[in-house]
Amino acid sequence: LFLDRIRLLDPSLRAFLTVDDKGAMQRAQELEEKKFGEADFPPLYGIPLAIKDNICIQGLPTTCGSRILSNYHSPFNATAVEKIIKAGGIFLGKTNMDEFAMGSSTENSGFGPTRNPFDPKRVPGGSSGGSAASVAALEAPLALGSDTGGSVRQPAAFCGIVGLRPTYGRISRYGLISFASSLDQIGTLTRNVQDSLALFSVISGQDNRDSTCAPYPPFSSSDCLHEDEIKKMKVGVAKEYFTTGVDPVITQRIQEILNILTKEGFEVVEVSLPHTDYALEAYYIVAPAEACSNLARYDGVAYGYRCNQPLNLQDLYTRTRTTGFGKEVLRRIILGTYCLSSGYYDEFYLKGMQVRTLVKKDFEESFEKCDILLAPVTPSLPFKFGEKSHDPYQMYLADVFTIPSAMAGIPALSLNCGYHQHLPIGLQILGAPFQEGKILSFASFLE
Numbered sequence: 001l002f003l004d005r006i007r008l009l010d011p012s013l014r015a016f017l018t019v020d021d022k023g024a025m026q027r028a029q030e031l032e033e034k035k036f037g038e039a040d041f042p043p044l045y046g047i048p049l050a051i052k053d054n055i056c057i058q059g060l061p062t063t064c065g066s067r068i069l070s071n072y073h074s075p076f077n078a079t080a081v082e083k084i085i086k087a088g089g090i091f092l093g094k095t096n097m098d099e100f101a102m103g104s105s106t107e108n109s110g111f112g113p114t115r116n117p118f119d120p121k122r123v124p125g126g127s128s129g130g131s132a133a134s135v136a137a138l139e140a141p142l143a144l145g146s147d148t149g150g151s152v153r154q155p156a157a158f159c160g161i162v163g164l165r166p167t168y169g170r171i172s173r174y175g176l177i178s179f180a181s182s183l184d185q186i187g188t189l190t191r192n193v194q195d196s197l198a199l200f201s202v203i204s205g206q207d208n209r210d211s212t213c214a215p216y217p218p219f220s221s222s223d224c225l226h227e228d229e230i231k232k233m234k235v236g237v238a239k240e241y242f243t244t245g246v247d248p249v250i251t252q253r254i255q256e257i258l259n260i261l262t263k264e265g266f267e268v269v270e271v272s273l274p275h276t277d278y279a280l281e282a283y284y285i286v287a288p289a290e291a292c293s294n295l296a297r298y299d300g301v302a303y304g305y306r307c308n309q310p311l312n313l314q315d316l317y318t319r320t321r322t323t324g325f326g327k328e329v330l331r332r333i334i335l336g337t338y339c340l341s342s343g344y345y346d347e348f349y350l351k352g353m354q355v356r357t358l359v360k361k362d363f364e365e366s367f368e369k370c371d372i373l374l375a376p377v378t379p380s381l382p383f384k385f386g387e388k389s390h391d392p393y394q395m396y397l398a399d400v401f402t403i404p405s406a407m408a409g410i411p412a413l414s415l416n417c418g419y420h421q422h423l424p425i426g427l428q429i430l431g432a433p434f435q436e437g438k439i440l441s442f443a444s445f446l447e
């Protein structure tokens with residue numbers, strides 16, 4: 001059924017870069033032949049998934065949306081993928097994304113953009129735009145994405161679905177191709193909160209193959225709250241997230257929700273996150289700095305694309321990288337290299353990390369006063385193709401409300417909370433580290 005939908009819709013939607021119909025059918029058959037008892041019945045038995053193309057599935061291409069990896073096939077499975085296989089899931093294929101997850105619209109993909117299922121003239125968000133669009137268009141019931149500064153939550157908001165970015169370290173990054181290692185985190189894209197919970201439970205938990213993975217057992221539904229506990233939660237609102245730059249349609253909708261919550265007896269408290277304004281700037285120092293180091297390995301020697309007839313080693317590096325990478329990736333490499341260059345380290349990278357500490361502290365202090373925070377996911381509704389792609393700063397601003405929490409490493413979820421002229425509006429629910437239980441419980445209460 002899902003493969004049929006992909007065949008029908010994807011030629012115009014372009015959510016997938018690779019569709020593994022043969023592999024999926026074969027896997028379905030294998031599963032059917034296996035017998036499971038009630039106790040060991042796999043939680044994702046027979047459920048198809050779409051996987052962002054920066055997460056490795058053995059034998060399938062992993063391009064990261066980049067020409068430089070266009071002929072790269074992964075020889076191993078990511079830990080999250082391995083866990084999904086054990087849980088009985090079936091992979092439909094790999095989804096489109098901004099090149100190396102740098103972007104907010106999928107317009108930076110080396111293989112052409114994905115469209116928004118709600119309006120083909122608009123972007124699906126990014127960088128996990130393919131995953132979000134595939135779930136919204138019912139090409140897949142569940143998808144994996146990655147969120148470095150908002151890449152799961154922002155496309156989820158633009159496609160009217162649920163996107164969860166867990167606490168940094170909650171899901172192993174083994175087999176997720178690195179963009180900015182101290183920020184990267186795998187996340188889930190699903191049609192409802194229950195599905196997020198189910199998928200998150202399968203893929204979370206400690207992993208010896210990722211030393212930054214937190215030493216905790218997988219998430220379980222017993223980490224969720226009962227309804228009477230949910231009603232006692234304190235809901236925080238930070239004024240810094242309701243500035244003049246936000247589309248009034250979004251602020252209005254969130255205000256309506258806050259009014260309903262107050263009427264329902266929830267305590268709504270105002271908190272302050274004074275360093276919010278600096279988080280975006282600091283992110284664009286820290287993330288490119290880490291990216292330029294992570295992307296140094298694509299030199300035409302070990303992986304993927306190599307330029308034609310190099311004259312010497314220098315020529316091989318230079319031409320492979322200048323022709324293999326797209327414009328935004330090159331911009332970030334130059335930015336990052338500059339920030340890390342000798343004499344500038346203290347001025348940029350160190351300052352960026354200091355701001356990061358302040359942003360983290362803001363959240364810590366806020367979560368002493370409330371259980372969760374409510375905020376917009378994005379300052380605007382899904383925008384049109386070309387509207388922001390000529391101006392990198394305008395594009396960067398699309399993540400202004402998702403970047404601070406990513407810098408702090410805290411969990412956050414994007415939930416659809418209504419529509420304006422057929423375009424979805426997202427609501428962001430943020431929590432303290434490892435408090436995904438509170439976020440998911442509250443989200444499912446709202447849903």
Ligand code: GLN
Nearest residue numbers: 101102103148149150151
């Ligand atoms: N849009 C942001 C960037 O381009 C965030 C991307 C992401 O989370 N992967 O860096």
